[in-house]
Amino acid sequence: MSAQIKVKRLNSQDAGFKETLLSSLSLPMADDEAIEAAVAKILLAVKENGDSAVLDFTKQFDRLNVTSVSELEIPKKDLEQAYKSLSAEQKNALDVAAQRVRAYHEKQKIEAGCHSWEYEEADGTRLGQKVTPLDRVGIYVPGGKAAYPSSVLMNAIPAKVAGVEQVIMVVPTPDGARNPLVLAAAYLAGVDRVFTIGGAQAVGALAYGTKTIPSVDKIVGPGNAYVAAAKRRVFGIVGIDMIAGPSEILVLCDGSSNPDWIAMDLFSQAEHDEQAQSILLCPDAAFIEQVQASINKLLPEMPRAKVIEASLTNRALLIQVKDMSEACEIANAIAAEHLEICAADPRKWAEKIRHAGAIFMGNYTSESLGDYCAGPNHVLPTARTARFSSPLGVYDFIKRSSMIEVSEAGAQTLGSVASTLAHGEGLQAHARAAEMRLKK
Amino acid sequence: MSAQIKVKRLNSQDAGFKETLLSSLSLPMADDEAIEAAVAKILLAVKENGDSAVLDFTKQFDRLNVTSVSELEIPKKDLEQAYKSLSAEQKNALDVAAQRVRAYHEKQKIEAGCHSWEYEEADGTRLGQKVTPLDRVGIYVPGGKAAYPSSVLMNAIPAKVAGVEQVIMVVPTPDGARNPLVLAAAYLAGVDRVFTIGGAQAVGALAYGTKTIPSVDKIVGPGNAYVAAAKRRVFGIVGIDMIAGPSEILVLCDGSSNPDWIAMDLFSQAEHDEQAQSILLCPDAAFIEQVQASINKLLPEMPRAKVIEASLTNRALLIQVKDMSEACEIANAIAAEHLEICAADPRKWAEKIRHAGAIFMGNYTSESLGDYCAGPNHVLPTARTARFSSPLGVYDFIKRSSMIEVSEAGAQTLGSVASTLAHGEGLQAHARAAEMRLKK
Known part of the structure; x- marks a missing residue:
C-alpha cells in the first residue's frame, strides 16, 4: 500500500555531525499569536462570568x-x-x-x-520540612x-x-x-x-x-x-505540569536485537503524530540496513501507516555510531523522553546515561509496556527537558514547608550571625529583630 | 521623624471579611508590554550574536x-x-x-x-528511578x-x-x-x-x-x-525556579509575645520594598493595640523608615480573629511565604497549617534568623503559591529517570495487558510492539 520510505541516515564520524543532529532535534517554536489572543479572551470571560x-x-x-x-x-x-x-x-x-x-x-x-522530617540540634533548635x-x-x-x-x-x-x-x-x-x-x-x-x-x-x-x-x-x-x-x-x-512537546523515542541497539522489534518500537512513537520523533543509534551498519528493511516490510500492515510514514519521513534518524559508549554520549546530548537500550548488557550502558525521561532496558522492555502497565508514569519530559525535569510523580502532588524552631540558646548564637549579615545587606529591621532576642 | 501611621485593621467576624482579605492579598498583574518587547529583543540578539x-x-x-x-x-x-x-x-x-x-x-x-531506588518483582522485572x-x-x-x-x-x-x-x-x-x-x-x-x-x-x-x-x-x-x-x-x-513576587510575612500570635518583637518582625518584611506585605492575626484586641503602638514607637528609629512606612500603609493588616484555631484556617487561605507562630504552644498550631513556605515556631524564631543562618532555604513560594510549591531545595537541582527492565516472563503478562489497552486507544503499533515479545 504505502510507498517505500527511506529514513534519513547519519554517521557520527561525519563532519558536522553534532550540529546536524542538534538541528534535527529542534522544532520551530509554535508561537501562534491567533491562539494566544483567543485563549486570553476565553480566560478573561471565564474569570469574569x-x-x-x-x-x-x-x-x-x-x-x-x-x-x-x-x-x-x-x-x-x-x-x-x-x-x-x-x-x-x-x-x-x-x-x-x-x-x-x-x-x-x-x-x-x-x-x-x-x-x-525533622532533626534537633544540641541547643534544642529543631529544623526540618513538613510535607503536605x-x-x-x-x-x-x-x-x-x-x-x-x-x-x-x-x-x-x-x-x-x-x-x-x-x-x-x-x-x-x-x-x-x-x-x-x-x-x-x-x-x-x-x-x-x-x-x-x-x-x-x-x-x-x-x-x-x-x-x-x-x-x-x-x-x-x-x-x-x-x-x-x-x-x-x-x-x-x-x-x-510541563507543557509537553511531540513524543520521542531513542533506541540504542548493539545490533543483537530482532530488527522487526526495533522497527515496531520506532513505529510506536511515530504513530502518535506527524511531529513525533524516532531515532536509532547503532554501531552495526548491517543491522541498520535490516531495520530499514523491516520498516518497509512492516509499514503496509499498520492501520496508522500514513501517520507513521509522515513522522518517519519528517523526523526519524538512523544513526551509525562508533560504538555503544559513543551512543551513550550522544544519548546524553539528545536527552530523550523514551530511551530504549536493546543490548546484551543493558545495565552497563544505562549506567552511562545521565539524561532521559525513562530508560527501557533489554529487548523485552518495549516502550509500549511502559506506556500502559509496567507501573512507572508515562508522562515524561520531552524536547530535551529531561536535562532538568522528571517524570510526573507523587512528588508533583505534594509540597514542602520548612519547619524552624529556634531555641532561646539558639537565638543567641544565630542572632549575632544574622545581625552581622543583615547589617552587611543594609537591612536593619532584620538585624534588630534578631538583636531583640539576644539576652542583654 | 516619621508621621504616625495607622495600619489597616480587620476583624474576622465582620461581614465580607473573606472577600476583603483575599482582595487585600492580590496585586495587580505586572504585565508590562514595554518590558516584554525589550526583553524579547535582547534575548534574540544574544541568541543570534x-x-x-x-x-x-x-x-x-x-x-x-x-x-x-x-x-x-x-x-x-x-x-x-x-x-x-x-x-x-x-x-x-x-x-x-x-x-x-x-x-x-x-x-x-x-x-x-x-x-x-529500584525494586524487583517475582518474575524478575525491575522497576525504579535513577536520580542524577x-x-x-x-x-x-x-x-x-x-x-x-x-x-x-x-x-x-x-x-x-x-x-x-x-x-x-x-x-x-x-x-x-x-x-x-x-x-x-x-x-x-x-x-x-x-x-x-x-x-x-x-x-x-x-x-x-x-x-x-x-x-x-x-x-x-x-x-x-x-x-x-x-x-x-x-x-x-x-x-x-519560581518567579518571586513581593515578600510576605504572616504572624500568628496568641497575645503572649513581646509586642516590640512582633512589630520588628513586621518591619523586617516591610523594609524589603513598598509592595512587601506584613499581616498579624491575633485574637487579643488589646495586644493588637500594643503592636500598633510599638510600630509607631519603633518606626522613627529605623534607617529604612520610609520604605517600611510605605509598605505598612499600602499593604499591612492587623486582623483580630476569634481564636487561634480560626487564625490557622485563615493562614491556610493566605498560604504565606513566611509564617511565624508566636504562641505558648506553637507546635499545636503548626500542626493545623497546610500551606506556608516556611513556618517559624516560637517567640525566639524571628523570621530574620531563617533569612540568614538557621539553615533552611530563604527562597520561598510567594503570592499564595505555597498551595502547590516548595522552598528551593536540593530536589530542584536533581532530576529522575524511570528505570524499567521487564523480564521475558514479565513481557508475557504485561504484553497482553498493553495490547488490549493499546487497541482500545487505536494505537496498533504500540499493541504490535508488545505482541511481538509474546511467545507463540
Missing part, C-alpha cells in the same frame, strides 16, 4: 446545549457504570494497569522522600480521537497516592460523545468529580473556579495548543 | 567598556581575595551561615529522597543596592549539595562596582565561574550559551522585572 461563560463556550465549541454547568457533571455512578459495561478483557487490562501504576507510585512515595499533599488537583483529559484512558490513570493515580483530597477531571465531549474507557479509568483511578468541558474554558474554570466548578491548586494533563497556551497563562495562579 | 551582543548590552546598561566577554569573568582568586578581605566578624558570620545552610541541605538530600544532578546551573544575583550575599549562599549551596558539577553565577556590576560580600559568598558556596553581566542579556547568555559563556540547564535566583520576563521566556529551553 464564571459558569455562564463556560456554558457559552461549551455550546459554541462542543455543541452541548445545556442550561446549567451542573448538567455537565458526570455523576459517579455513571463512571462505575462505564467500568461495568466493559468487556471482561478490557476490565482486566485496566484493573492490572491501575493496580501496577498504583503499586509503583506507592513505592515512589516512600523512596522519593514524600514525607516530613495539594488540596485539589485538576486533570485535563483530551476528548475526541486522542482520548486515552491510560493518561487518566497516569495523571490521577499519583495525585491520589500523594493524598490529594479532590481530583477533578475535565474532558470535552463534542456532540455529547463519551468514551466509556476514559470514564472507566476515572472510576478506577478514584477521580472525585468529572465535568464534560474542555479547551481553554476548562483550564480557566479550574484555575479561577466558578460557582459550580471549584478552583484547584494545580492543573495537569495533555491538551491541544489552546489548552497548552491556557495552562501557560494561568501558571502562577495554579501550578501546572 | 552571542558574545558581541552581551558586550554591547553590558556597555549600554552597565557602562562596562571591555573588548571581550572573558574580561567580564572574575577569576577564582579574586573571589578568595574578597573573602580574605572581610572583617573577622563578617568572615565568621558568612562561615557559620554557609556551614549551617550546607548542613541542612545535606540532611534534606537524604530525607527528601534525592537518591536512586543537573549538569550545569546558572545563578542570577542582582547587583546594586539589592546585592545580597545570603542569596548567593541560598541558591548555590543546594545546587552544590545536589552534585551539580558547574555553578555559574552572573552578577551585574554597574560602573564596575563589585560587592565584596557577594564575591566572598560565591567563594564559600563553591561557585565555579562568575561573570559580571546582568539583565535579560545575562539570562539569554546562560540559556543559549555564547562562545565564552556556557549554556546551563537551569537558571535560578531573583531579579528585576526584566530578569523575570527573560526567565519566563527561556523556560522550556532551560528550567527556572
